[in-house]
Amino acid sequence: MTAPLHDERRTSSGARLPDTQQGMRRRNLSRVMHTVAAHGPLSRAAVASHIGLTRAAVSTLVDELIRSGLLDELGPERPGRVGRPGSALAVSARGPVGIGAEVGVDHLAACAVDLRGEVRARVTRPAPNRGRSPVPVLEELMLLVEQVSAEARAAGLTPAGLAVAVPGLVARGTRTVVRAPNLGWHGIDLGRLVSTEMPLAVDNEANFGALAELWLGEETPDDFLHVSAEIGIGAALVVDGQVLRGTHGFAGELGHVPVRPNGPACPCGGHGCLEQYAGEEAVLRVAGLDPGAERSELLAERAAAGDAAVRRALRGAGEALGIALTGAVNLLDPQAVVLGGALSRLAPWLLPALEHELTDRTAGRACGVTVSGLGPDGPLLGAAHSVARAVLDDPVGVSAGAGAGPGR
Amino acid sequence: MTAPLHDERRTSSGARLPDTQQGMRRRNLSRVMHTVAAHGPLSRAAVASHIGLTRAAVSTLVDELIRSGLLDELGPERPGRVGRPGSALAVSARGPVGIGAEVGVDHLAACAVDLRGEVRARVTRPAPNRGRSPVPVLEELMLLVEQVSAEARAAGLTPAGLAVAVPGLVARGTRTVVRAPNLGWHGIDLGRLVSTEMPLAVDNEANFGALAELWLGEETPDDFLHVSAEIGIGAALVVDGQVLRGTHGFAGELGHVPVRPNGPACPCGGHGCLEQYAGEEAVLRVAGLDPGAERSELLAERAAAGDAAVRRALRGAGEALGIALTGAVNLLDPQAVVLGGALSRLAPWLLPALEHELTDRTAGRACGVTVSGLGPDGPLLGAAHSVARAVLDDPVGVSAGAGAGPGR
Numbered sequence: 001m002t003a004p005l006h007d008e009r010r011t012s013s014g015a016r017l018p019d020t021q022q023g024m025r026r027r028n029l030s031r032v033m034h035t036v037a038a039h040g041p042l043s044r045a046a047v048a049s050h051i052g053l054t055r056a057a058v059s060t061l062v063d064e065l066i067r068s069g070l071l072d073e074l075g076p077e078r079p080g081r082v083g084r085p086g087s088a089l090a091v092s093a094r095g096p097v098g099i100g101a102e103v104g105v106d107h108l109a110a111c112a113v114d115l116r117g118e119v120r121a122r123v124t125r126p127a128p129n130r131g132r133s134p135v136p137v138l139e140e141l142m143l144l145v146e147q148v149s150a151e152a153r154a155a156g157l158t159p160a161g162l163a164v165a166v167p168g169l170v171a172r173g174t175r176t177v178v179r180a181p182n183l184g185w186h187g188i189d190l191g192r193l194v195s196t197e198m199p200l201a202v203d204n205e206a207n208f209g210a211l212a213e214l215w216l217g218e219e220t221p222d223d224f225l226h227v228s229a230e231i232g233i234g235a236a237l238v239v240d241g242q243v244l245r246g247t248h249g250f251a252g253e254l255g256h257v258p259v260r261p262n263g264p265a266c267p268c269g270g271h272g273c274l275e276q277y278a279g280e281e282a283v284l285r286v287a288g289l290d291p292g293a294e295r296s297e298l299l300a301e302r303a304a305a306g307d308a309a310v311r312r313a314l315r316g317a318g319e320a321l322g323i324a325l326t327g328a329v330n331l332l333d334p335q336a337v338v339l340g341g342a343l344s345r346l347a348p349w350l351l352p353a354l355e356h357e358l359t360d361r362t363a364g365r366a367c368g369v370t371v372s373g374l375g376p377d378g379p380l381l382g383a384a385h386s387v388a389r390a391v392l393d394d395p396v397g398v399s400a401g402a403g404a405g406p407g408r
Numbered sequence: 409m410t411a412p413l414h415d416e417r418r419t420s421s422g423a424r425l426p427d428t429q430q431g432m433r434r435r436n437l438s439r440v441m442h443t444v445a446a447h448g449p450l451s452r453a454a455v456a457s458h459i460g461l462t463r464a465a466v467s468t469l470v471d472e473l474i475r476s477g478l479l480d481e482l483g484p485e486r487p488g489r490v491g492r493p494g495s496a497l498a499v500s501a502r503g504p505v506g507i508g509a510e511v512g513v514d515h516l517a518a519c520a521v522d523l524r525g526e527v528r529a530r531v532t533r534p535a536p537n538r539g540r541s542p543v544p545v546l547e548e549l550m551l552l553v554e555q556v557s558a559e560a561r562a563a564g565l566t567p568a569g570l571a572v573a574v575p576g577l578v579a580r581g582t583r584t585v586v587r588a589p590n591l592g593w594h595g596i597d598l599g600r601l602v603s604t605e606m607p608l609a610v611d612n613e614a615n616f617g618a619l620a621e622l623w624l625g626e627e628t629p630d631d632f633l634h635v636s637a638e639i640g641i642g643a644a645l646v647v648d649g650q651v652l653r654g655t656h657g658f659a660g661e662l663g664h665v666p667v668r669p670n671g672p673a674c675p676c677g678g679h680g681c682l683e684q685y686a687g688e689e690a691v692l693r694v695a696g697l698d699p700g701a702e703r704s705e706l707l708a709e710r711a712a713a714g715d716a717a718v719r720r721a722l723r724g725a726g727e728a729l730g731i732a733l734t735g736a737v738n739l740l741d742p743q744a745v746v747l748g749g750a751l752s753r754l755a756p757w758l759l760p761a762l763e764h765e766l767t768d769r770t771a772g773r774a775c776g777v778t779v780s781g782l783g784p785d786g787p788l789l790g791a792a793h794s795v796a797r798a799v800l801d802d803p804v805g806v807s808a809g810a811g812a813g814p815g816r
């Protein structure tokens with residue numbers, strides 16, 4: 001057997017392109033930006049010691065970032081000290097912001113997040129988007145985007161890119177919503193329908209929700225499975241701080257993992273999928289409520305009030321979640337499972353049955369289940385932060401107008 | 409909401425340490441080695457054009473690799489040409505080899521693979537390892553390792569490291585077999601029990617099998633789910649050419665994905681796990697054969713001879729595999745599912761039911777199912793190649809005695 005060791009694309013040594021001085025400079029510019037965003041204001045010397053480069057090297061990088069309007073010099077630091085005073089560096093107060101937007105089944109939202117991670121503007125509006133045509137939905141969304149962008153500009157900030165979270169599958173590396181069953185959208189290319197001068201990225205709400213958890217959650221590990229629900233049930237696996245997207249961008253379809261293979265038919269073509277037991281519609285029906293009229297907020301209210309039928313329905317949903325998650329934990333071995341979105345509100349009634357199934361079936365190998373503190377805000381925040389982080393990750397590329405949007 | 413953008417560990421820009429000239433040099437040494445191993449003999453100029461560096465830069469790198477004994481200069485190339493003749497470079501015929509070894513439930517094996525991917529020595533021996541204590545098993549294994557190492561040395565090659573494939577879970581980043589139920593091993597640290605001067609790596613056979621498929625398979629994509637079986641059923645997900653290991657190193661436990669949640673109890677603690685339907689013991693029992701006495705080779709023979717009970721049993725196993733893989737495909741969205749190990753022999757009788765379930769349940773989103781051409785050789789070859797590739801990936805590090813073994 002010969003000839004197998006060669007494929008250069010597959011070297012495990014990291015980057016796939018030849019290392020160049022230029023690539024190294026760009027990565028080091030990113031390290032300086034991340035360090036100042038995280039720990040600033042900092043002197044050049046402090047930045048140098050943080051990232052392990054010489055002060056001379058850091059000074060060159062810092063000068064370029066100041067010229068690009070990404071860092072500000074705050075003036076002499078500790079002026080009483082001997083020698084040339086160091087000047088404290090901070091992320092520019094007039095720099096880029098990331099714009100995030102969300103198309104929900106029942107609402108639209110937009111926000112602006114600066115390079116330090118602060119939300120600088122935000123707006124949410126109820127909107128009955130189920131079955132509505134994409135054009136008016138996206139026009140209405142862009143009014144909200146304009147509103148938060150204008151607020152950001154009024155504060156001296158520059159929108160650097162727009163990321164849109166949608167409740168559906170987005171083909172990897174594109175801006176096309178392949179399938180958003182709860183909106184009724186199929187094959188909708190937001191790149192053509194959204195009119196903006198900003199770089200535009202589009203992703204599944206479950207992926208942005210998981211990234212928000214990774215970046216904003218308290219003590220969130222680098223490897224976890226994030227499970228969220230609005231109407232359907234989605235999930236995203238984060239591995240080493242990156243969302244696992246799958247070949248077509250469709251990974252994370254926990255809602256269509258078979259729970260009982262001979263169970264009820266699912267619109268996906270399967271039988272007994274998790275959504276048939278733990279999706280909003282299924283839970284409302286089991287609870288004796290009308291899925292056409294009621295929504296999941298009601299489930300939390302009624303369960304809290306002690307409604308036995310609702311609690312029983314949620315127990316059944318938790319059981320089904322526990323079975324599907326047993327499969328996921330065996331396949332993926334995540335450090336934790338995090339319940340986000342609407343599931344976080346329902347956690348008190350879902351968790352006992354869920355954990356019982358998962359712990360029993362995995363005999364102590366179970367990973368812990370935690371509840372997100374972000375609740376339904378995750379996808380919107382994740383979208384805006386993904387743009388702000390893209391600036392930090394490649395400050396020169398972005399300041400030249402490229403590359404907003406989520407990673408691989 | 410503040411302070412989220414900073415964590416330097418999470419920059420998506422790639423490497424986690426500051427870029428240095430030294431790191432860049434090491435990565436470029438690797439590119440030269442991979443290029444010559446893949447396409448050699450090559451002149452320095454050809455290497456330079458392959459990897460996009462200047463000829464001067466490549467010459468410096470090549471000189472270091474020649475000094476380290478990794479590349480050979482074959483003498484003047486096309487001596488009739490005008491100007492200074494280029495000298496063709498080739499991977500050294502007297503360079504390092506990777507040693508792979510395998511502990512199977514019924515056999516032991518070892519082999520040596522050189523940097524061009526050629527098997528230079530190989531030995532396999534039947535061994536009834538079920539329930540046998542690790543010490544004699546590993547002593548016997550090391551006799552085989554010594555045998556192939558001696559053969560390699562006699563050919564002028566130098567064993568660079570040893571990688572051992574085991575039929576069980578190995579804790580990530582360690583050499584400890586946490587659990588190998590079919591051997592009866594629990595918490596066995598091969599780092600303590602294996603006596604060798606070589607760098608030693610230990611991993612699950614399913615992971616090495618998947619890597620062999622990645623490196624040696626024909627047209628294997630970079631993203632696939634490799635499913636294999638000896639006695640149990642294991643799997644490994646390859647993403648972008650890397651095995652997804654999971655937090656503890658336990659990812660890929662397809663055999664314990666629930667297929668029918670109220671099905672028979674499984675030793676893992678679960679109920680209705682895939683192994684209860686498609687594991688060797690279950691299939692033998694359903695076929696009316698004695699799992700204590702018979703083995704899976706017999707299943708293929710009998711199925712080929714038209715034995716109706718065996719074919720029915722394999723159809724049931726294929727169905728269960730299809731249900732478990734529906735969950736895996738929904739979660740992971742791989743480009744392909746590859747059946748390896750003993751499953752490749754049984755594929756003709758498993759595949760129809762498997763594909764029927766998977767295609768029906770995923771409604772056209774199904775990824776294709778292919779059968780490995782490596783059969784039961786995968787884990788052993790994957791182990792040896794992982795050592796050889798580690799040399800190519802970091803030639804200077806390895807020539808200094810470090811770093812054999814699989815990547816993350």
